[in-house]
Amino acid sequence: MKFIETLKLALSAIWAHKLRSALTLLGMIIGVTAVVVVVSVIQGFNAYFDEKVANIGSQSFSVRRFSFDDFKNVDTIAAAQRRNKDLTLDEFDYVHERTQLIDKLGARANATRAQVKRGSEIIEDVPVDGATANMADIDNLDISDGRFFTDAENDAQMRVAYIGADVANKLFPSGNSVGNEITIAGLPYRVIGVQTAKGTVFGVPQDNFITVPLKTYASNFGNLINQRSLYFVATAKKGVNFNDAVEEARFLMRTRRHLAANDKDNFGILTPDAITGIRDRVLGTVSIVAIAVPAIALVVGGIVIMNIMLVSVTERTKEIGIRKSIGARRSDILKQFMVEAVTLSAIGGAIGVILAWIVGRIITAVIFPTYLSIAAVIVALIVSGGIGIMSGIFPAWKAARLDPIEALRAD
Amino acid sequence: MSDATLATPTGASALEHGEVLVRDAVPAALISMRDIWKTYQMGSEEVHALHGVSFDVQKGEYVAIIGPSGSGKSTLMNLIGCLDTPSKGEYWINGKNVSEMDDDELARIRNKEVGFVFQTFNLLARATALHNVELPLIYAGMSSTERHEKAKQSLAAVELTDRMMHKPNELSGGQRQRVAIARALVNHPSILLADEPTGALDTHTSYEIMNLFEKLHSEGNTIIVVTHEPDIAARAYRVISIRDGMIEKDERLR
Numbered sequence: 144m145k146f147i148e149t150l151k152l153a154l155s156a157i158w159a160h161k162l163r164s165a166l167t168l169l170g171m172i173i174g175v176t177a178v179v180v181v182v183s184v185i186q187g188f189n190a191y192f193d194e195k196v197a198n199i200g201s202q203s204f205s206v207r208r209f210s211f212d213d214f215k216n217v218d219t220i221a222a223a224q225r226r227n228k229d230l231t232l233d234e235f236d237y238v239h240e241r242t243q244l245i246d247k248l249g250a251r252a253n254a255t256r257a258q259v260k261r262g263s264e265i266i267e268d269v270p271v272d273g274a275t276a277n278m279a280d281i282d283n284l285d286i287s288d289g290r291f292f293t294d295a296e297n298d299a300q301m302r303v304a305y306i307g308a309d310v311a312n313k314l315f316p317s318g319n320s321v322g323n324e325i326t327i328a329g330l331p332y333r334v335i336g337v338q339t340a341k342g343t344v345f346g347v348p349q350d351n352f353i354t355v356p357l358k359t360y361a362s363n364f365g366n367l368i369n370q371r372s373l374y375f376v377a378t379a380k381k382g383v384n385f386n387d388a389v390e391e392a393r394f395l396m397r398t399r400r401h402l403a404a405n406d407k408d409n410f411g412i413l414t415p416d417a418i419t420g421i422r423d424r425v426l427g428t429v430s431i432v433a434i435a436v437p438a439i440a441l442v443v444g445g446i447v448i449m450n451i452m453l454v455s456v457t458e459r460t461k462e463i464g465i466r467k468s469i470g471a472r473r474s475d476i477l478k479q480f481m482v483e484a485v486t487l488s489a490i491g492g493a494i495g496v497i498l499a500w501i502v503g504r505i506i507t508a509v510i511f512p513t514y515l516s517i518a519a520v521i522v523a524l525i526v527s528g529g530i531g532i533m534s535g536i537f538p539a540w541k542a543a544r545l546d547p548i549e550a551l552r553a554d
Numbered sequence: 555m556s557d558a559t560l561a562t563p564t565g566a567s568a569l570e571h572g573e574v575l576v577r578d579a580v581p582a583a584l585i586s587m588r589d590i591w592k593t594y595q596m597g598s599e600e601v602h603a604l605h606g607v608s609f610d611v612q613k614g615e616y617v618a619i620i621g622p623s624g625s626g627k628s629t630l631m632n633l634i635g636c637l638d639t640p641s642k643g644e645y646w647i648n649g650k651n652v653s654e655m656d657d658d659e660l661a662r663i664r665n666k667e668v669g670f671v672f673q674t675f676n677l678l679a680r681a682t683a684l685h686n687v688e689l690p691l692i693y694a695g696m697s698s699t700e701r702h703e704k705a706k707q708s709l710a711a712v713e714l715t716d717r718m719m720h721k722p723n724e725l726s727g728g729q730r731q732r733v734a735i736a737r738a739l740v741n742h743p744s745i746l747l748a749d750e751p752t753g754a755l756d757t758h759t760s761y762e763i764m765n766l767f768e769k770l771h772s773e774g775n776t777i778i779v780v781t782h783e784p785d786i787a788a789r790a791y792r793v794i795s796i797r798d799g800m801i802e803k804d805e806r807l808r
Contacts, residue, residue: 461676464676465678467661468664469664469665469689470661470666470693472662473658551672
């Protein structure tokens with residue numbers, strides 16, 4: 144018997160019991176929908192995280208006082224606080240002079256909050272940080288108006304400010320902020336650039352900030368230690384292995400700090416991989432649970448299909464007898480019921496994927512970006528087909544081995 | 555009994571006693587049963603449904619197998635129809651030894667060599683008359699255009715061209731049985747095997763069906779009818795009577 148005939152037969156059998164088929168599929172549909180929605184939420188989260196937080200595109204790494212591993216637990220935090228020292232501008236110069244593999248090396252200091260004023264407009268608690276001039280390139284800053292500051296302005300400790308869109312809008316409701324003066328923590332600064340509005344990431348606004356030259360920051364806000372901790376940001380040279388550049392930076396820092404071979408790093412290096420690694424470590428466990436729970440619905444859906452197929456075989460014993468009497472082989476009967484189970488299951492899978500796509504669109508519109516990859520769709524369809532095979536094989540085998548004489552005698 | 559020997563090849567008289575003279579030779583007859591035994595295990599007891607049955611059917615014969623219930627005629631019909639294999643003995647159909655075939659080979663023989671007509675018609679309820687007639691051709695792997703053509707011809711032969719898109723529940727009993735006959739003949743089998751073909755029909759319709767059998771026989775088809783009704787058996791040209799799992803009589807009527 145040709146496959147197309149078997150498929151036609153399966154579809155007509157499914158169609159003949161529309162209500163039953165629909166109810167049978169419900170478990171499958173719910174299972175597939177739930178799994179695919181969870182997967183697309185996780186994939187959407189990862190893509191969002193990579194883009195917004197890990198800044199994957201920038202291909203930069205940073206050298207800081209602490210590493211992620213230092214925050215494992217209370218003991219490691221305490222140990223790291225004793226061991227690790229703030230980075231210094233001398234160390235920055237040391238690395239800068241000796242590196243072979245780093246393309247751009249910039250430095251930033253963590254932000255402190257300050258009052259910002261222009262005339263009668265006052266904004267409290269704006270995060271203000273300091274940076275070297277090349278941070279504009281390293282961070283791929285998207286400047287909407289004006290420019291970032293220069294090395295000369297940094298070296299001269301000029302009071303110039305690069306501000307976020309929220310700050311600009313509040314202080315300069317009519318626009319034209321660039322070239323005008325604002326007061327930050329009691330001192331006058333000239334606005335030289337405004338950053339394009341970015342909105343929020345995980346609900347945190349990205350446009351409420353001010354960046355001033357690093358040396359200006361150090362002299363006006365206090366030493367670059369503790370909460371104003373200094374960190375370096377570096378990109379690898381073209382054609383250089385990223386990890387080699389990271390290891391070179393580590394080596395230079397260790398040399399500068401005279402660490403013995405078996406000493407732990409008393410600083411931390413953060414790579415995009417390390418950040419996504421943290422993400423995976425946290426999300427990995429959650430993902431497994433989040434996928435496993437709706438996957439149980441899939442198993443139940445499979446059992447429902449098997450149950451209905453068994454009922455169907457019993458009901459259609461006579462039909463099986465007739466088919467056998469006119470020349471259907473065991474394999475024909477086996478195929479008939481297998482294809483029916485797989486088709487049923489695959490239809491459920493397809494409906495589930497479509498529903499999941501719709502739910503994903505709704506979640507994206509209302510709550511959170513989701514992402515449904517083609518791979519996830521294909522896997523969902525293959526898995527639902529596979530469940531069809533698993534749940535169809537026993538009923539089909541039962542049908543195939545029926546004795547034609549007995550089967551013909553059935554009502 | 556002497557008439558029967560006319561219809562059977564050389565050595566027939568010996569065969570009647572359950573002995574086989576030419577075991578290895580392929581018989582010339584269309585159907586050849588040689589010392590067929592069918593034994594069932596009922597608990598610890600062995601029940602012999604057939605005790606060494608031997609007979610031949612030539613191409614173009616019209617044979618009735620008659621016997622009371624429990625005589626073994628159903629068992630014999632299942633064996634002739636290749637739904638089952640004998641416990642002992644050889645069964646040849648169209649030059650093929652069926653007795654040692656496996657399930658799939660039997661299915662193939664049923665598809666190619668045997669056309670079944672059942673008492674209760676055994677049509678697929680959800681399928682049209684045309685689809686029911688096509689069914690053996692589907693299992694034979696025939697393409698859909700060729701299948702349609704052959705199924706239509708077969709339905710035309712039983713005068714049901716105008717009913718081919720009807721489902722069984724939209725047809726009368728006689729029409730259903732004619733669909734079943736069209737299905738049985740569509741693959742041009744070696745034998746048409748009918749099991750109580752008029753058992754579910756009224757007298758008038760029964761005669762119609764028997765007339766159709768007569769017509770099919772006159773066209774050269776080989777027909778075996780299994781029945782317990784003497785007047786149905788009387789329409790055949792040869793009657794084999796079964797009792798207690800043995801051939802009691804094998805007589806030629808015409």
